[in-house]
Amino acid sequence: MKKIFSLVIVGFLLLLTACGGSDQASGDDKGSDTLKIGAIFPLSGGLALLGEESYRGVELAIEQRNKNGGIADGKKVELVKGDAPDADSAQAEANRLINQENIKTIVGSYSSGVAQAASEVTERNGVLFWEYGAVADSITDRGYKYVLRTNPPASYLSKTHIDFIKNYVADKLGKDLGDIKVAIAHEDSSYGTTIADEAEKLAEKEGINVVTIQPYSAASNDLSSVVLNLKKAEPDVLIAVSYLNDGILLHRQSQELGLKVPVVVGSGGGHDMADFIEGVGDIGDGFFNVAFPQYHINQEFTPGMKDFVKLYKEKYGEDPRSGHSLVHYMGTNVLLDVIDEVGEMDPDKLRDAAINYKAEPGQTVTGWGVEFDPETGQNKLSEPYVHQWTDGKLLAVWPEKVSVQEPQLNK
Amino acid sequence: MTIVQTLISGILLGGIYSLISMGLNLILGVVRIVNFAHGELLMIAMYISFLFYTTMGLDPYVSAILVIICLFLLGVLTQRFMIQPILDTPASTKIFATLGLSIALQNLALMTLSANHLSVKTSYQTSVINIGELAVSIPRLVAFGAAVGVAVVLYLFLQKTLTGKAIRAVAMQKQAAFLMGINVKRIYLLAFGIGSGLVGLAGALLMPIYSVYPTIGASFILIAFVVVVLGGMGSMFGAFFGGLIIGLVEALSGVIFDPGLKEAIYFVIFIMVLLVRPSGIFSLGKGAEEVGLK
Numbered sequence: 001m002k003k004i005f006s007l008v009i010v011g012f013l014l015l016l017t018a019c020g021g022s023d024q025a026s027g028d029d030k031g032s033d034t035l036k037i038g039a040i041f042p043l044s045g046g047l048a049l050l051g052e053e054s055y056r057g058v059e060l061a062i063e064q065r066n067k068n069g070g071i072a073d074g075k076k077v078e079l080v081k082g083d084a085p086d087a088d089s090a091q092a093e094a095n096r097l098i099n100q101e102n103i104k105t106i107v108g109s110y111s112s113g114v115a116q117a118a119s120e121v122t123e124r125n126g127v128l129f130w131e132y133g134a135v136a137d138s139i140t141d142r143g144y145k146y147v148l149r150t151n152p153p154a155s156y157l158s159k160t161h162i163d164f165i166k167n168y169v170a171d172k173l174g175k176d177l178g179d180i181k182v183a184i185a186h187e188d189s190s191y192g193t194t195i196a197d198e199a200e201k202l203a204e205k206e207g208i209n210v211v212t213i214q215p216y217s218a219a220s221n222d223l224s225s226v227v228l229n230l231k232k233a234e235p236d237v238l239i240a241v242s243y244l245n246d247g248i249l250l251h252r253q254s255q256e257l258g259l260k261v262p263v264v265v266g267s268g269g270g271h272d273m274a275d276f277i278e279g280v281g282d283i284g285d286g287f288f289n290v291a292f293p294q295y296h297i298n299q300e301f302t303p304g305m306k307d308f309v310k311l312y313k314e315k316y317g318e319d320p321r322s323g324h325s326l327v328h329y330m331g332t333n334v335l336l337d338v339i340d341e342v343g344e345m346d347p348d349k350l351r352d353a354a355i356n357y358k359a360e361p362g363q364t365v366t367g368w369g370v371e372f373d374p375e376t377g378q379n380k381l382s383e384p385y386v387h388q389w390t391d392g393k394l395l396a397v398w399p400e401k402v403s404v405q406e407p408q409l410n411k
Numbered sequence: 412m413t414i415v416q417t418l419i420s421g422i423l424l425g426g427i428y429s430l431i432s433m434g435l436n437l438i439l440g441v442v443r444i445v446n447f448a449h450g451e452l453l454m455i456a457m458y459i460s461f462l463f464y465t466t467m468g469l470d471p472y473v474s475a476i477l478v479i480i481c482l483f484l485l486g487v488l489t490q491r492f493m494i495q496p497i498l499d500t501p502a503s504t505k506i507f508a509t510l511g512l513s514i515a516l517q518n519l520a521l522m523t524l525s526a527n528h529l530s531v532k533t534s535y536q537t538s539v540i541n542i543g544e545l546a547v548s549i550p551r552l553v554a555f556g557a558a559v560g561v562a563v564v565l566y567l568f569l570q571k572t573l574t575g576k577a578i579r580a581v582a583m584q585k586q587a588a589f590l591m592g593i594n595v596k597r598i599y600l601l602a603f604g605i606g607s608g609l610v611g612l613a614g615a616l617l618m619p620i621y622s623v624y625p626t627i628g629a630s631f632i633l634i635a636f637v638v639v640v641l642g643g644m645g646s647m648f649g650a651f652f653g654g655l656i657i658g659l660v661e662a663l664s665g666v667i668f669d670p671g672l673k674e675a676i677y678f679v680i681f682i683m684v685l686l687v688r689p690s691g692i693f694s695l696g697k698g699a700e701e702v703g704l705k
Contacts (some may be wrong), residue, residue, distance in 0.1 A: 008449035046517060048625045051528030162671040188671040215671035219620075219630045221427065222658070225665025225673070228413050244528050245630075248622055254538040257549045259418070283537070321527075359442045 005115040031310045035071070035077045035345055037062070038097035038106040040118050045085025047111050049244075050273075053321050054083065054110040054133050058329030061336065065068045071340040084109070087117035094311065104128065104345040107335065110179055110324060112136035112190055112398055119147050119221035132186070132331030133292075133324055136190050137270075140378040146347055148354055148372055151329035152382040154191065156199035157267055160290045162238055164398055166206055169263055172409045173236060182209045183235035185217035185226055185242075185250060192241040195267050198240055205216065218246045226250065227257045244270035247265070248279035255283050260272075265290060269382070272322045277392055286408060289387045289394060292323040293366045296404055297396035298386070304365040330366040334359075367402055418659065419547055425658025426555030427617065431631050432638040432650040433561055434609030440645035441582045441602035444494055445502075446685060447509040449635060450628020451516035452607055456482050456614025457623035458524065461694035464531045464618070471531055472553070475615035481606045486607025487600050494603065495596065506669045513628070516649050520625035550619040557616055562651040569647070578602055582645065637681055643691030652693060656680075 019382055039058050042051035051223050062077045070076045080101050082093030090109070096102045098121065105132040109115040115134035122129040123144045131139055135157065141151050176399035182203060186192030191372040196213060203210050212233040214226045222247065230238065238261040242250055246268030254261075268291035270276050277284045299305050310330055312320050320326065338353045339345070361372040361381055370383030388407055395409040435449045459481050463474035480552060489512070497508055539546040569575040580588040581598045589595050621627065643651025657677055664676040684692060 046629070049528075054525070215422055215669065216665070217674060218670060219674075220414060220670070221630060221634070222420065222424040223670070224424070224663060225662050228416055228420075228666055228668045229670070232413060234573075235487060245624070245627075248528070248530070252537055252620075253548075256539050257420075257546050258539075273528075275530070275622065279528060280538075281532060298424065399487040 033074070034076050035101050035339065036078050036101065038080050038082065038094075038098070039102040040082045040084050040090055040093050040102065040106055040108040040114060042085045042111050043081070043083040044111075047085060048345055050324050051110050051152055051314075051324065053087075053326045054324040056312070056316060056320075057325035057330075058107060058132070058332045060308070060315065060325070061329045061332035063315070064311060065333075065336050071336055072343040077336065077339075083112045084111075084118065087113045090114040090117040091121050094118040098122070098125050098127050104338075105130065105335070105350065107132060107332065110328075112139065115139050119146060122146055122229060126347055128334050128350055130331060132328040135194070137194055137312050138190075140373075140376040146302060146351060148351070148377040149164070150334055150379045150380075150382060152326050152372065152384050153370075154194040154379065155198045156382065157290050157384045160386065161265060161267070162202040162206060163207065164265070164288075164290065165203075165208060165237060166405065169237060169409070172407075175236070178207050178209060180237060181233065181235045182237045182239060183210055183212045183214070183230050183233050184210065184239045185214040185216070185230060186240070186267075187246055188215040189218065189240055191269065192218075195241045196239075202380055216246070218243045220249070220387065221247055222341055223253050224248050224257060227253045227259050230261075230374055231257065231259045235261055236259065237265065239265050239267065240271065241267040242270045244273055244276055244279075246348075247271055247276055251280045251283050251287075259260050261308070263286065265386075268292060272324075272394065274321060274392075277394075284389050285391065287345055287389045288397070288407070289389065290325045290384050291387055291394075292370075293385055294323040294394045295320060295326070295397065296387075296393050297367070298402050298404055301327050301402050302365055302367045303361045303363065308365055325364055328365050330368070333365070334370055336396070362401070390411050413486070416545055417662050419545060421659035421662030422655060423551040423555050423653035424657070424662060425549060425615070426558040426636055427551070427620075427646075427654075428631075428638050428658055429651045430554060430558040430606060430613040430616065431610060431656050432563065432635045432642070433558075433565065433647060433692050434606040434613070435611075435652040436606075436639045436642075436647065437565070437609070438606035438644065439639060440601055441578055442490070442494065442498075442599050442602075444505055444509065446606075447506065447632070448513040448516060449610060450632030451513050451520075452482060452610045452628075453614050453617075454520060454625060455485065455620075455621065456514070456611040457618055457627065458520070458529075459611075461529050461531060461623055462617045470533060471615050471618040475612060478615040480609040481612070483604045486610065487604040489607070490600050490603035497598075497702065517625050524625065528622040528624045528627060533619045536619045538539060546607070548615070548620075551652075552661025554616045554620070556613060558692070561612070562647055565647050566631050571640025574601070603682035611641045637677070641681055641684055641691055643693040644676040646691065646693040649693030651689055653691070 015127050026135035041055040042353045046394045054082050061081050066076050083099055084093045105128045111131040112134040119129040123146050128146045133151055134153040137155050182198045186196040200210050208324045214229050231253040264287045266289040271289040272291050342353050355372050355374050361369040370379055371381050373380050385396050387394045387400050395405050397405055432581055438446050456478050459478050460471045463469040538549045563624050569579055577593045578598055585595050638653040639656055642649025660677040662673045664673045
């Protein structure tokens with residue numbers, strides 16, 4: 001008994017640690033006309049789906065630039081990738097890229113856990129770390145010198161949630177702010193917890209009534225208890241922060257157990273995905289989703305999006321599976337602009353140039369402006385938008401500048 | 412009312428856990444292999460079920476029998492070509508072998524099938540039976556019914572048939588069984604095959620409830636091991652009731668305390684049970700896991 005049991009435990013420890021690995025043929029130095037950029041993404045393991053989707057955005061931006069004559073007087077950019085399914089391997093891969101590949105700029109990473117771990121290593125080594133997709137506020141809140149982030153952090157998503165309720169939903173429901181009952185269901189890793197905590201704080205400030213908060217593990221096989229607790233609270237608005245599998249489960253079980261909420265708002269993650277709407281079916285029609293920009297959006301505000309989608313289809317033979325590739329493409333383009341201006345890979349010069357880099361809202365492919373906070377490295381002009389699932393498509397609906405359709409509240 | 416609904420949800424969830432755990436328990440009890448790839452067998456079963464659905468339009472419940480046959484054969488092949496050659500090696504070697512198989516299968520699925528979450532669309536996937544305010548999910552009820560059926564049939568098979576008795580004999584004392592003229596290797600093949608076939612059934616019945624992706628096994632395998640050890644290794648009814656207990660604890664703690672705490676709570680209960688009854692609730696007592704099946 002003891003023997004078998006201890007073997008079971010040993011086995012699980014192995015299972016936990018055995019998920020590392022890397023797959024990069026060694027990048028020989030191709031002379032001074034090549035500039036090397038490292039990329040760390042979860043390309044295997046549980047985060048692989050969106051990790052790979054994100055990586056495609058980086059790959060596309062660099063290929064496009066190389067094809068159009070390169071940067072900094074015709075230099076080509078070489079992308080060296082590292083696979084980091086979890087935090088430990090992120091550190092290992094960052095070390096490898098820095099010490100063996102002699103890389104001075106690393107980009108990433110979709111996953112907050114990976115970004116945290118990798119940026120610890122880059123900061124110690126004085127290497128620049130550009131985050132394009134991970135949302136944990138702490139990535140930039142630590143005040144690290146060599147960390148820059150183009151995408152909005154979790155707290156910006158919470159702000160959009162509350163702004164949407166305050167400036168649109170309350171009016172349409174015909175209720176005063178104080179009478180609106182908001183419930184939050186979130187997965188309990190740092191992604192869900194940050195958004196939920198921040199949303200609760202902002203709601204309190206606005207006098208919005210948060211009636212219940214339900215944290216749960218994303219690995220759950222059953223969310224009936226969450227659904228029943230929500231049902232008891234009778235909310236007008238449900239803010240859900242979920243990955244894919246738990247998101248599908250939450251809405252399917254809500255349907256089974258008879259939970260009806262007038263306004264359901266997701267928070268990116270699982271709610272972005274085509275597989276999500278496939279999984280929940282008709283129930284999902286009309287769900288809102290506060291998220292990174294997707295593809296059905298006012299294209300006058302997001303110049304270059306058509307080209308991106310075309311490029312994507314040519315290379316991968318399918319439509320983009322979510323907006324993750326787009327935001328990584330946008331971020332990579334900012335980096336390439338900055339390198340183009342500086343002409344070399346010196347981290348200090350690149351950082352200074354990045355801080356001085358400015359773009360107005362409506363000028364980039366995501367519609368975001370660019371202005372990095374010199375203290376934290378966070379892009380202050382990035383913002384999530386409100387989308388709505390309509391006939392299997394995620395349409396941008398709010399704010400007005402990006403919307404292709406008025407939000408439909410009574411679907 | 413909420414509590415009654417929670418009990419229903421918990422028992423139905425428990426049925427799913429039982430269904431997955433019984434196959435694992437059979438393999439553990441007879442072949443004495445801690446099969447870490449069991450979760451991946453579930454994943455494969457779900458993909459096969461999905462394949463039948465997309466290519467031939469077969470409903471997962473209809474194709475269940477085909478999935479069971481596929482998984483039975485897969486189990487037999489695994490036993491013959493992977494487990495049998497290493498049966499006489501130390502237990503740690505076997506663990507590395509099945510763990511390696513688990514990781515290999517996961518990544519193989521990731522490479523060939525990508526990490527997409529695939530779901531089937533059935534007319535009944537969110538159907539419920541309403542009794543007053545209470546709701547009973549039909550696909551979950553079906554899975555629960557199957558778990559009860561499997562527990563009973565497996566019990567009768569092991570107790571009443573000659574083959575079943577041979578399996579138990581091998582589980583108790585393989586040398587003695589061998590001397591009595593039982594073909595031990597064939598019994599191993601059969602046990603691994605049945606264990607895998609059961610997970611095939613589980614996969615088919617879970618397809619209307621969950622979506623399938625390469626790492627889905629991981630979210631069930633840990634719980635399956637807890638269920639097996641809690642119920643008592645080698646005990647079929649132990650696995651059945653162990654599953655129900657974990658399902659109930661999970662659902663109840665979500666409502667009474669906090670959904671985020673449910674893993675913590677069932678692990679605390681798990682550890683407390685092991686302190687009092689180290690060989691599991693339904694075992695014969697100390698050292699019972701070494702006497703095989705019942």
